[in-house]
Amino acid sequence: xxxxxxxxxxxxxxxxxxxQTKVDDMVSDAFVQIFFHELGHxxxxxxxxxxxxxxxxxxxxxxxxxxxxxxxxxxxSAVNASxxxxxxxxxxxxxxxxxxDEHSFSKTRFYDMICLVYxxxxxxxxxxVSPTRLPRERAERCSEEYNRANRSWMKLLMPYILD
Numbered sequence: 001x002x003x004x005x006x007x008x009x010x011x012x013x014x015x016x017x018x019x020q021t022k023v024d025d026m027v028s029d030a031f032v033q034i035f036f037h038e039l040g041h042x043x044x045x046x047x048x049x050x051x052x053x054x055x056x057x058x059x060x061x062x063x064x065x066x067x068x069x070x071x072x073x074x075x076x077s078a079v080n081a082s083x084x085x086x087x088x089x090x091x092x093x094x095x096x097x098x099x100x101d102e103h104s105f106s107k108t109r110f111y112d113m114i115c116l117v118y119x120x121x122x123x124x125x126x127x128x129v130s131p132t133r134l135p136r137e138r139a140e141r142c143s144e145e146y147n148r149a150n151r152s153w154m155k156l157l158m159p160y161i162l163d
Contacts, residue, residue: 005034012087026080029067033081036063049156057104057112061149064116068146075124078117085110111138119146 006027013026040059044051051058067078089107104112114134118125119142129139 005031009084012084015087016083025076026083029077029080030084032077033063033067033084036066039063043157047160054104060104060109060112061116062153064113065150065153068117068120075117075120078113082110082113082117085113115139115142116146116149119143 009027009030010023013023013030017023017026037059040062041055043049043062044055044059063081064078067074067081085106089105089110111134114128115138118128118134118139122139122143128134129136134142
């Protein structure tokens with residue numbers, strides 16, 4: 001894990017939040033998301049887990065599934081981590097998008113992550129659906145996206161989870 005991320009995250013979150021305590025929480029949440037993302041790569045490699053589709057997207061899903069533990073704190077952390085990708089998308093050079101890169105575009109990652117948050121509890125998260133947040137057209141599929149990602153990752157990890 002690169003600790004240089006912390007300074008980058010802090011600078012990014014200060015563009016949307018002035019309260020330093022809240023910024024610190026957002027930085028911590030983004031760091032956890034990145035940690036779980038990298039853990040996903042490790043699990044796929046060491047346990048030779050299948051990843052059908054783009055591995056980067058699969059481990060983003062794992063990170064969100066792990067963060068969305070059903071607690072209010074887990075939800076808040078997952079939302080904060082998602083926001084990092086929305087902020088990062090503002091710096092994307094639209095003229096030089098790397099369509100060949102293994103990572104999805106920052107804005108796509110934001111929508112994929114926030115969709116999982118919404119889909120984990122649509123009733124509680126109904127405030128997320130709006131033209132300026134999560135479009136209704138995407139939100140309609142988010143419950144199934146969350147359920148599919150959760151079911152898939154739990155099925156992959158179950159042989160390694162101790163009772």
